[in-house]
Amino acid sequence: MSIWDYANPKRFIATTTPALPWLFALAGGCLAVGLVWGFFLTPEAERFGSSVKIIYLHVPSAMMAINAWAMMLVASLIWLVRRHHVSALAARAAAPVGLTMTLIAIVTGAIWGQPMWGTWWAWDPRLTSFLILGLFYLGYIALWEAIADPDAAADLTSILCLVGSVFALLSRYAVNFWNQGLHQGASLSLDAEENVSDVYWLPLVVCIAGFALLFLALVLMRTGTEIRARRLRALTLRSQRLEA
Amino acid sequence: MPDLGRYAAEVLAAYAASLALLGAITWSSVSRWRRLRAEMERAERGRDG
Numbered sequence: 001m002s003i004w005d006y007a008n009p010k011r012f013i014a015t016t017t018p019a020l021p022w023l024f025a026l027a028g029g030c031l032a033v034g035l036v037w038g039f040f041l042t043p044e045a046e047r048f049g050s051s052v053k054i055i056y057l058h059v060p061s062a063m064m065a066i067n068a069w070a071m072m073l074v075a076s077l078i079w080l081v082r083r084h085h086v087s088a089l090a091a092r093a094a095a096p097v098g099l100t101m102t103l104i105a106i107v108t109g110a111i112w113g114q115p116m117w118g119t120w121w122a123w124d125p126r127l128t129s130f131l132i133l134g135l136f137y138l139g140y141i142a143l144w145e146a147i148a149d150p151d152a153a154a155d156l157t158s159i160l161c162l163v164g165s166v167f168a169l170l171s172r173y174a175v176n177f178w179n180q181g182l183h184q185g186a187s188l189s190l191d192a193e194e195n196v197s198d199v200y201w202l203p204l205v206v207c208i209a210g211f212a213l214l215f216l217a218l219v220l221m222r223t224g225t226e227i228r229a230r231r232l233r234a235l236t237l238r239s240q241r242l243e244a
Numbered sequence: 245m246p247d248l249g250r251y252a253a254e255v256l257a258a259y260a261a262s263l264a265l266l267g268a269i270t271w272s273s274v275s276r277w278r279r280l281r282a283e284m285e286r287a288e289r290g291r292d293g
Contacts, residue, residue: 039259040246050248053255057262100269107265108258115254218269221277228280235287 007084009227016220023217030210037203054112056204060211061104068098068215069168076158088154091161092144093222097215099137106130129170136164150230
């Protein structure tokens with residue numbers, strides 16, 4: 001069976017619907033274990049005190065905000081090249097989830113930044129590129145809503161997604177591109193000296209798994225919803241034509 | 245409850261805001277999924293019947 005078989009909307013819904021309760025349960029389990037572990041069972045950091053516990057929300061949400069846009073980029077390219085409706089609808093379905101992740105990253109970053117940097121916000125390269133990424137999410141969602149013809153909307157939003165990918169990339173690598181600003185480097189690294197210590201790393205990985213699974217569950221569910229909404233519109237139009 | 249020291253307000257606010265946002269996106273996704281599924285079943289019943 002090829003992955004392209006899932007481009008059939010009925011098969012997509014039939015395959016993903018039974019998996020949803022399991023995915024939500026796994027996501028909830030990972031989030032509960034990771035957050036309880038991180039909140040209750042990890043020590044304060046020498047420099048950051050108990051504010052280090054915000055890492056379990058900030059890092060996974062920031063990672064998912066960028067990865068959500070990457071997933072939308074792949075789905076948009078598939079739409080542009082192969083014209084599979086399910087891929088365009090999957091990109092549409094992922095946008096509000098990605099926006100939520102971006103908001104969580106910005107809000108938790110601001111709450112952490114106030115006591116640590118002495119300010120809620122700074123026009124630092126990473127913060128600014130993240131804000132622009134959030135605005136791209138808003139524009140992407142608004143463009144889908146603004147265009148009545150779904151295929152035209154899918155075309156235009158796919159192009160917007162390609163353009164926004166520059167800022168998704170900048171959000172990830174801004175710290176490396178511009179060695180300035182308040183935001184520190186990556187918390188997770190293959191370099192043992194840069195990586196956070198194991199006592200924080202283990203619950204953080206569980207939280208990242210929880211955020212990723214929740215993202216997957218939400219996107220699959222929302223894609224199914226978009227497929228149904230599209231089918232419902234088609235049925236309504238057909239019955240209106242028959243009545244006329 | 246662990247002793248969060250001088251950053252208690254910040255840590256609790258970050259957790260509250262994040263869980264509220266995650267709860268909101270999950271609730272809105274599930275409720276729209278249920279509504280559309282019910283509408284779809286009604287529409288298909290109407291078309292077949």
